[in-house]
Amino acid sequence: MREFEYVRAGEVGQAVAMVTADPETSYLAGGTTQLDLMKDGVLAPDRLVDITRLPLGGVTRDGDVLRVGALASMEELAADPTVAERLPFLREALLMGASPQLRNMATIGGNLLQRTRCRYFRDPAVSACNKRRRGTGCAAVQEVARMHAILGASEHCIALHPSDMAVALVALDAVVHLLGAGGSRSVPIREFYLLPGDTPDVENVLRHGELITAVEVPLLPPGARSTYLKVRDRASYEFALTSAAVALRIDGGVIGEARVAMGGVGTVPWRATTTEQMLEGSPPSPEVFAAAAELAITDPYVVPGTAFKVELAKRTVARALRTAATQGGPR
Amino acid sequence: MTTVEQRTGLVGQGVDRVDGPLKVTGAARYPNDFSYPDLAYAALVRSTVAAGRISRLDTAAALASPGVLAVITHQNAPRLERAPDSGLTAPPPPLQDDRITFHGQYVAVVVADSAEEATAAARRVEAEYEPAEPILDMGDPRAEWITDPWGTDSSRGDLKGALASAEVRFEATYTTAANSNSPMGLFSTVAVWDGDDLTIHDSTQWPSYLRKAIAQVFSLPEGNVRVLCPYVGGAFGAGLRAWPHIMLAALAARTVGRPVKLVLTRPEMFTGVGHRTASEQCVKLGATRDGRLVALAHESTTPLQIEGTQFEPCTAGSASAYACPNVITRDRQVRLNIPWCNFMRAPGEAQGNFALESAMDELAYELGMDPLELRLRNYSEDNPRLELPWSSKSLRECYEVGAERFGWSRRSPEPGSMRDGDSLIGYGVAGVSFFWYQEPCEARATLRKDGTAVVRSAVTDIGTGTYTVMTQLSAECLGLDMAHVTFELGDSDLPAGAAAGGSGLTAAVGSAVQAACRNLVRAFLDTVRDDPTSPLQGCTIDEVSVGGGRIHRIDAPESGEAYADILAAHGIGELSADGSSTPNDPKVAGMAPSGAFAARFVEVRVDPDLGLMQVARVVSVVDAGRILNEKTATSQIMGGTVGGIGMAMLEEIVTDPGTGRVANATFGDYLIPVNADIPDMEVAFVGRPDRFNSVGVKGVGEIGLVGIGAAIANAVHHATGRRVRSLPITIEQLF
Secondary structure, three states, X not given: OOOOEEEEOOOHHHHHHHHHHOOOEEEEOOOOOHHHHHHOOOOOOOEEEEOOOOOOOOEEEEOOEEEEEOOOEHXXXXXXXXXXXXXXXXXXXXXXXXXXXXXXXXXXXHHHOOOOOOOOOOOOOOOOEOOOOOOOOEHHHHOOOOOOOOEOOEOOEOOOOOOOHHHHHHHOOOEEEEEEOOEEEEEEHHHHEOOOOOOOOOOEOOOXXXXXXXXXXXXXXXXXXXXXXXXXXXXXXXXXXXXXXXXXXXXXOEEEEEEEEEEOOEOOOEEOHHHHHHHOOOOOOHHHHHHHHHOOOOOOOOOOOOOHHHHHHHHHHHHHHHHHHHHOOOO | OOOOXXXXXXXXXXXXXXXXXXXXXXXXXXXXXXXXXXXXXXXXXXOOOOOEEEEEEEOHHHHOOOOEEEEEEOXXXXXXXXXXXXXXXXXXXXOOOOEEOOOOOEEEEEEEOOHHHHHHHHOOOEEEEEEOOOOOOOOOOOOOEEEOOOOOOEEEOOHHHHHHHOOEEEEEEEEEOOEOOOOOOOOEEEEEEXXXXXXXXXXXXXXXXXXXXXXXXOOOOHHHEEEEOOOOOOOOOHXXXXXXXXXXXXHHHHHHOOOEEEEOOHHHHHHHOOOEOOEEEEEEEEEOOOOOEEEEEEEEEEEEEOOOOOOOOOOOOHHXXXXXXXXXXXXXXXEEOOOOOXXXXXXXXXXXXXXXXHHHHHHXXXXXXXXXXXXXXXXXXXEOOOOEEEOOOOHHHHHHXXXXXXXXXXXXXXXXXXXXXXXXXXXXXXXXXXXXXXXXXXXXXXXEOOOOEEEEOEOXXXXXXXXXHHHHHHHHHHOOOHHHEEXXXXXXXXXXXXXXXXXXXXXXXXXXXXXHHHHHHHHHHHHHOOOOOOOOOOOOXXXXXXXXXXXXXXXXXXXXXXXXHHHHHXXXXXXXXXXXXOOOOHHHHOOEOOOOEEEEEEEEEEEOOOOXXXXXXXXXXEEOEOOOEHHHHHHHHHHHHHHHHHHHHOOOOOEOOOOOOEOOOOOOOOOOOOHHHOOEEEEEEEXXXXXXXXXXXXXXXXXXXXXXXXXXXXXXXXXHOOOOOXXXXXXXXXX
16 A cells, blocks of 8 residues: 555645655645556655645625635535625536536635646556646647647647636636745736646646735626626536636627636636727627637647647637626625 | 236236345345455456557566565466357457457456556556557458348348339438446456366356356366355346456466456446447438338348457348338448357347337328327237247237327427427337247256255356346246245356346246246155045146145145145155257248337426436336236336436447547446436326236346437437437537
8 A cells, every 4th residue: 555644734825835845745635637647656755744724715895806725615615605606607617617526625726726637647557648747748739539628739748737626716816825834825817827848747837836826806896797608518516518607788789897717728717808808899799709709719730639629718708708798796 | 007917926026026135125135245364455457558469568567566466467368268259259369378359358467466556567567569540430441241141131022122112211220329338337357267167256147158258268077166146236138258357367366376356447437348339320211202111121220249259130120120121231240349249138139129110100201190109009029030920929019008108199290390489399109029049048946944945057147137027927936925935046057047138038037937946846746646644635736726825726726735745745855857949940830930019108307408308207118928927027117218218318439530549438438317307207008918928027138228329310300300310419509
């Protein structure tokens, strides 16, 4: 049996110090990704530092910003009244993102860091995986890909970022708060994730030992319309083939502000900025939505199994825009 | 609704499962629930190439791992014999040489004090291979083809001529994906040796065969082996073979001199216990303008493990499904370096029906005819292949009752003409003529001095309800309350039982149970034959009936005697009788044995912009002869329907084209339906007791899965105008 040490951290500084000091030590929160990957032999830390008892939970509102503790559960955030009122599409993304059992275990910090579902990454019997071991190649590109990325991807890696919640948070320009041995810092979520390039094993800006402590989420303006649309093979309990998180502020028949992000297509949660630019200042019509959605995918990297996502993602964005505009109003 | 006749008394009632309380309280013991003092655990090492030879195996690190008791490979495994045929050649015994024929083949088994230690050590076995180029594609010119593998191909009339002269011709190719049985219960074996006696707890559907197989593999007298499987956590056909891992558990136990438990992992379930083959099928139809079939050709090609065997006749059903004078059906297999193909709920039929019933639907559109009407117009009143009357057939009633319940008349014929918001609505229908199958079976009935009975047969209840329906049937045959009857199964020491396969178990074991019970009543009559104090003195079996725990004279029901009183009066502790059943011979019986028939009606809703499809309704009307238990029979149809929806929309084993590795061998990657995918399912039974077996039943275990694929594909066409000829129908094909 491969043994590892389990430590329950008593305070935040101690946890950070323990993990920072040893490259083979990892944090353990809800464990919904970490433990799976350890059982499958993909991850093999020598020590796990359990942070679930640290005072990093809670969801609090401060004016127009929601501060979400890294250890708040997905369920806790989904059930928060401010989220229901002012961030309804974030709530939808959370509820569609996992079963109740998982939502009760999985934390917000952990969700941001959840690992790809790429079946080549997850099977150590497959040797070619640049994400597991840099320089070994990418079996997903060679074999049969489907649940894989077309944006931010290359022959080095097409592993998809699987989170639904992170898509909504990217649309919202959330800010991730980090604490490291050298102090704390804040990173806009769009800068938090790193494109794989030729180092797919590096997925974000976290330094070893740095801990996500909280996420700050700006609330949507009152009256904003939003929706999260998830297109998937089965009606529940499945990752997205494509998804779209959309929030619109419509003033006097014109789109004043548009926030559009996509899931199921990117190696990182993907913000559709060109689409947003076209929408802003335009009337909310089906033609505008279709035209703006056309701009959502540029320079995709596709393999035979993922080529369909180019068109499906555009349609997903167009439908989400239409749904947000017509049904996504305040509830 | 027309219900089955003779549904009186206990049999037919939808009584609750007798094993239900045990299951919901966790008291039912499945194979991996058994434990023994000093139990050791085994874990498997599987090959990571699909073809070639093992060039190096280093077990030193594994052997040195904590808790490890043994590492068995082809280098140190004793010689094992091949298991006997089960009707099909058995898988070869494991670890006998260095050859690899598929990705996932066992190359070592590690035995340790704990399951965790065994698993960890198994990862430390270092295997290197001298790989060969695997044959993974049916188009590979190196692949060996087998034509008419089981002698089931058929030909009648002049197909070529009829096709050439047909007023309307239609031809298309259909494909179905490989599916995994993957029952929830991970297949498990616990092996316990006591000298040369071996006890095996296993997830088998056929203990009588598995005992023979194990005995032969280990060169033991059959009587030394006992296979126990009182509860099996699902199997869907996966438990019909004597798989190598079973032999490895027994081998491991003998090697370490301790009981050994081996529980397959979910990924191992995808490579170690068989799967439903993919298929490629061509259907050609010729018809008159008014929709009479004049020609029908159905050809199928399915993959086969390169050294494997499998009975998967995709086209055989098409020879008798419709009244058509000119027919050819042909099956072929292609040997590939893939894991073993095996039976999975409705083997052959599930794939073949999809092709035939899709083609019939396409022909209906060609003819501008209601698809239901086309089927009725070509209804086969007699079995056109055997040219004998069916032993029972109420398929017409299935169509009629189904159409009424479903509201088929509300269908507007034009594809794409029914809409609700963003959703296109489609109606689809498929007919099913399931095959007949039955094996010999034995049973023993015993009445005890307290007036209770126990009836036994070495069959299994894989969740189908065998415990319950055989308790009902036994109680009826003996005239006892169900509470006074126990049915025992799942033990190879019991009278030899038929396999839980081919939808044939209920007829087989039911007939044997009837015979045993009747013989038991005879034994009681023999006991009192010369007893002047018994009101039954001198009675023959035909002069008596049973009820209320007693035997009584038909002509004078008040004249009778309780079983318990007879035993007490004669100082007998208990009385037993055996019964057996063998399948009827169609020629002698002068009829074609019928399997169940069904009509499946499906409504789908398709969002054509996003390719999202939801099955909104399923109405199934089934002629399964006499229904022994309305509730468990309905559950079988519903469960089969869920499997059919999985096959139609989600399930596909993906194999890496480069390596032959199953790429999606987890429930995260191999999708099966969840509750949200499943609509309300309406099930109704029609028909009369079947004449081919004494119980009057036609099995319901598999037919629930059949026809769903075609009905969904036909409904998708009706909704969207798009014809999808390959399963599963995924989002890519619909947007």
